[in-house]
Each structure stands twice: as C-alpha cells, then as structure tokens.
Amino acid sequence: MAESPQPTIADVARRAGVSKGLVSFALNDKPGVSSDTRARILEVARELGWTPSLRARALSTGRSYACGLVIGRSTDVIAADPFFHSFIAGLEDEFSVSGQVLVLAAATPGRQEAETYRGLAADKRVDGVILTDLRAADSRLQLVGDLGLAAVTLGMPEGPSELSSVSVDDGAGIRAAVRHLADLGHRRIAHVAGPDTMLHARTRRAAFHDAATSLGLAAASVDTDFSAEEGAAATAALLDGDAPPTAIVYSNDHMAIAGVGVARRRGLSIPRDLSITGFDDTELGRYIDPALTSVATDAREWGRVAARTLLGAIAGEPVVHVRLAEPTLSVRESTGPAPTHTRGDRRDR
C-alpha cells in the first residue's frame, strides 16, 4: 500500500507506535517525551517526509500565521505612493523567513475600511495588522483592540497607546530641508503638506513651521491629499500669492515633481527662480530635470522593523516604541541660492 501523497500525523504516530499527541510533543520540542522515543518519532517523520498541515495547525492553535495590511479608501492616491512598495518589500524580507504571509486588503467602494478590519478579524485571517497613515483620533486604535488583533502603528499615535510603534522622525527630514534652504539664502519658503487628518502630515507641517519660524523665515503651507493633482494646485496657489515663496518644501516626491511642472509652465527656472524639495527620495526624482533634492527615509528597513515588531506583539512581547534612523536630505539640483532680485514683488506674469 503506497503512502498517501501527504502523510499525516496519524501516519507518523502509527508507524512509530505512539499516539498522535506524542508526535506533536516530540516535533514541537515539548517536555514529556523520553529522548529515545523522541528520536524515533523524528526519524519516522523524516522517513515519511511529513510536514504538519498549516491549516490544521491554524485550526488548533487559533493562529493564522498571516499579517494584514489594510489600504485605506484612497487607493488612487496610494496607487501613486512609491513608499508602499518599498515598505512592503521590507515586510516580506521578514515574513518570508518566518513563515508568515502578508494579506493585503484594500477598502473598496463596497467595503469600508472598518468593515475590512472587521472581516479580517471575524474570519481570523490574520494574527495582527500594521496601521499606516495614522490619523488624528484614529478610530482604528480602538477598533483593533476591540477585535483582539495585535497591531503595530507606523509612527506614534496622539495620546497614550497600547500598541507598539515604529517611527521615523519625519520632522527631522523637514527641518533639514528648511535649514538647507535657509543656508541658501531663502527667506520666504512654503510647504505643500499632506492632509491635516494624517498625523505624519501634521508632524511635517509643524516641523516646517517651527524650523522656518526659528530661523526667522516667512512660512506658508497648503494642505493636500498627497496627489499630484492637489500638489500642482497647491503650487499654483502659492505662486499666485502676494509674496510668492522662493522655495517650496513638498511632503512627497510626487507632488514635488508636479510642482516642478507647474513652475515650468509659468516660465520659472528651477532652481534659479524657485527651489524645490521632495520627500521619499524616489528613483524618478533622480532622473527628472532638475534632479530633485529630497528627504530620504529607508522605507524597506521600516518594513523590516515593523514586521519584526508586529511578530513580537503577536508573540505577546511587551509594547515597544522603536525609532529608526533619522531621514537624510539628498541634495541634488532642484535647490539653489535664493534669487536676489525678488523682494515682495512679482517675478513674472
């Protein structure tokens, strides 16, 4: 009689002359198995090529061996965010060596964000989730708690949090950009920020205003949804103002590239008439003309650490708050000395 394609624990137990339970104990290095029995069991398991069924194990342990990442509603905006890809690659770096799998769930027109989390929890499809793009008074913090999901936040929530977090000091990146521009002689700078609802967008905006103010610079900012479209609109609004900035700090490369486009259409030369900095240091930014000065964060490393931290949380380890290396400013061609001939008057029109 040939063995079944997939031998089961019962096959091993039978062949080794022991019970199923003992096989399980032997395989998982639990005490209560004599060393020669354990050796015999392992030998038989090896002979039969038995590997435990993940599904059966999931059923009996109550774990999924999977982690979830829910992409919020604005898929079209996120669709353009290169951060996510690198971040996901980092998650996989870690999950792939620990037998975990990443479940990606996007909120859709027919299924809102909260319902997506609820579905993942109800079906116990994941053991934990990664919370990105933290918002003000983020309802997800309460939600994952209620649902009994382990979770890690990217960045620290406002107020006390019972969840572990992995953070990058976005503010330091923005401050570096502002200092860089101040050093180049800029006195009127602006910030094209993300949505006010997102914590990291707030952090960046606050860092921008603090840095500008402490350096005695005139500062303005416009909120956007991070899309190229709104980045372009914000740029136009700033340049249309009474005292247009000589430099603009963007909250992502995408909007910065769109901003370059807007400036160009107005006949402005970059960086001669306007300096521009991005955020994320994407590949594309290096190849546009002029090459984009940008704040660089290590998204992949962020993913790796987030994955490790989440696995720790799932394993019941105490809450930790990890801070990653500070972002750095990659200075390229889109920033230069402030124009000397502009003093409150318009440069063109």
Place this chain on the structure above:
Amino acid sequence: MAESPQPTIADVARRAGVSKGLVSFALNDKPGVSSDTRARILEVARELGWTPSLRARALSTGRSYACGLVIGRSTDVIAADPFFHSFIAGLEDEFSVSGQVLVLAAATPGRQEAETYRGLAADKRVDGVILTDLRAADSRLQLVGDLGLAAVTLGMPEGPSELSSVSVDDGAGIRAAVRHLADLGHRRIAHVAGPDTMLHARTRRAAFHDAATSLGLAAASVDTDFSAEEGAAATAALLDGDAPPTAIVYSNDHMAIAGVGVARRRGLSIPRDLSITGFDDTELGRYIDPALTSVATDAREWGRVAARTLLGAIAGEPVVHVRLAEPTLSVRESTGPAPTHTRGDRRDR
C-alpha cells in the same frame, strides 16, 4: 449558562435537535434536508448568530479562500510601477465581495521566486495565483501546474496554455502611438522597450517595429529593465546615435518622464525638438511639463476581470481567454509636429 462567544455548529445542532452534518447541509443549500428542518436549522443559526469558522471550513474543504500574487525579484523596479497598485485595487474590488483575500508574496534575497510559489502551495495558503509579467519560456507555467495551483496569466503565454488568461492588446496601444507620431510627420522614431525576457515587452517592441515599418519609418529600439535609470540611459544612447529619432515611444510612463529629463538636459525642447509618448497613463504624467502623451490601459478593470477569471478557474470552470478593451492613446503636450530642419544632422551639441 451563557453562550460561548463564538457558537459552533455543534451548538446549532444541539439547539435544533439535529446532527452537525445536517446543519452543514442546511447552511450550504445542499439537497437532502426537508424544508421545515432546514428552516428550523437556519432559524436557530440566526438566533445564535452562528457563522462557520473559516479555518475549520478551510481544513475540511481543502480550500484557502485566498489568492496569491507573487512579486518577482526586482522589487525595486516594481516598486516604481504604478500599474500594480491599480491592478491590486481591481483585484480587491472583486475579492472583497466574494470573501476572498489577497496574499501578497514577494520574492526576497533569501527566497527565490519559485520557492515562493512552492511555499504558498506547500502550506496551501492560496487556491490560485495570478501570473503577471509573463516571460519567454516561463517556468512558472509548469510550476503552478506541478503544484496543483489554479492560475490565471496576464496576457497569453507563447504556445498553448492550459491556463485561463486575461489580456490587453498592448500592441494596439503602441500602434496608436506610432500612427499618431507618423501623422505628425515624424520619420525617425525609436522605442525604449522593456526587457526582452518579458512577453509584453516583446509584444510592444514587435508592434512598434511592425507599425513603423509598415508606415515606412526608420525605427530603432533599446531594451531596458523598465527602470527610470535604464530609461534615461536608453534615451541618451538614442540621442547620441548618428540619426537621432525625432520621437521616442516609451514602454512606461516612468521611463518616459526620465526621458523628458534627459532631453531637457541636452537643451532639447519637447515637443518641438523631440516628441515623447509614455505607457500606463499615470497621474504624474499629466502634471509634468509638458504633460505626457501616453497609452492608457484600465489596470483596475484588468484586476477585476483577472480576479473573476481566477475564481472561475478555482471553481473548475473551463479555460477562457478574455480580451479587454483596447488601450487608448491620451494625447497631451509631449507630442507635436516633427522638426522640419533635421535631416540626419545633429540638432545640438
């Protein structure tokens, strides 16, 4: 005695005075249950708020209710590909309404592509997979067959395939771009293609050469890995040639934007000196200066149809080959009349 937080099928059976098996039959609309028994069972289930455990169901049915998408080795290149995000959003549109989940697995330095598929199959983590970026003599076709995974390919493989496929006629998009350029008077055009190993890159390149030749145009092409870096290098190589093209057709927007950068650095004006077309019609392309003429495919719809087709394959439906709507050319500012003063001689240097 309070009910357990999660009532089980046994609770329902006990309360309804029937066996577990019958509850299962009633719930899954199987024949062999009298209609009043069925009604009573469903009533009790509703009362208790019972929902079947996905894990137990997965164990007994042998299904995972999950589909997989494996991202090949060059995560950094894919990281930049906006197509993926929209495509994934489309997958989720469909999966989210059918109780499926998307498992994203990236090949990593420590786990090659084939091993990633093998792992998903060994653990039975997914019922089927979506094969993107089909390659010449793609070993994955054999692999998924051997692994017993249902699968859908994006585009048709070479030779006969036992897998369902969902295709977009990339070639039609490229042909539209070439015709558009020919109509504008261009006689020397070039193509910055993807890697020769990828079938859709080949298709586009072949379509380019066919269309150009049949229109009597001088045509050249350079292969790349789809990255902005190689797109820039290819552009430089083409412009450095003896008879530089007056128009370049790029295989994605990313490279086209990088190409715009390269042309700019050489003092070329677009579209006056050089016309450029992209592929994918990304948001960013609309906001650079000049706005990018680009081939538009509906990646999200592609995702939706791929998901439906894969679910059909998992359900054992016969193999189908779906063709989606032809891509369209979004004409914007980066294409214009061919320069009249260039006839084999250099335009600048």
Place this chain on the structure above:
DNA sequence: TTGTATGCGTTATCAT
C-alpha cells in the same frame, strides 16, 4: 431524509 464517522494538529486531561 437524517445520523455517524473521519480527517487535521494541538493541547487539556487523564492514566500509568
């Protein structure tokens, strides 16, 4: 038309 048994790995509970 309905009940029973089996499968899958883990673990609490029991028996030596």
Place this chain on the structure above:
DNA sequence: ATGATAACGCATACAA
C-alpha cells in the same frame, strides 16, 4: 516522568 485519549470545528462520504 511518560504516555494515551479526547476535544476542537466543519464538511462529507457513508450508513441507516
């Protein structure tokens, strides 16, 4: 200290 047994949760082939 070692080991066996049963239960978990669902679907389904089989028996009644």
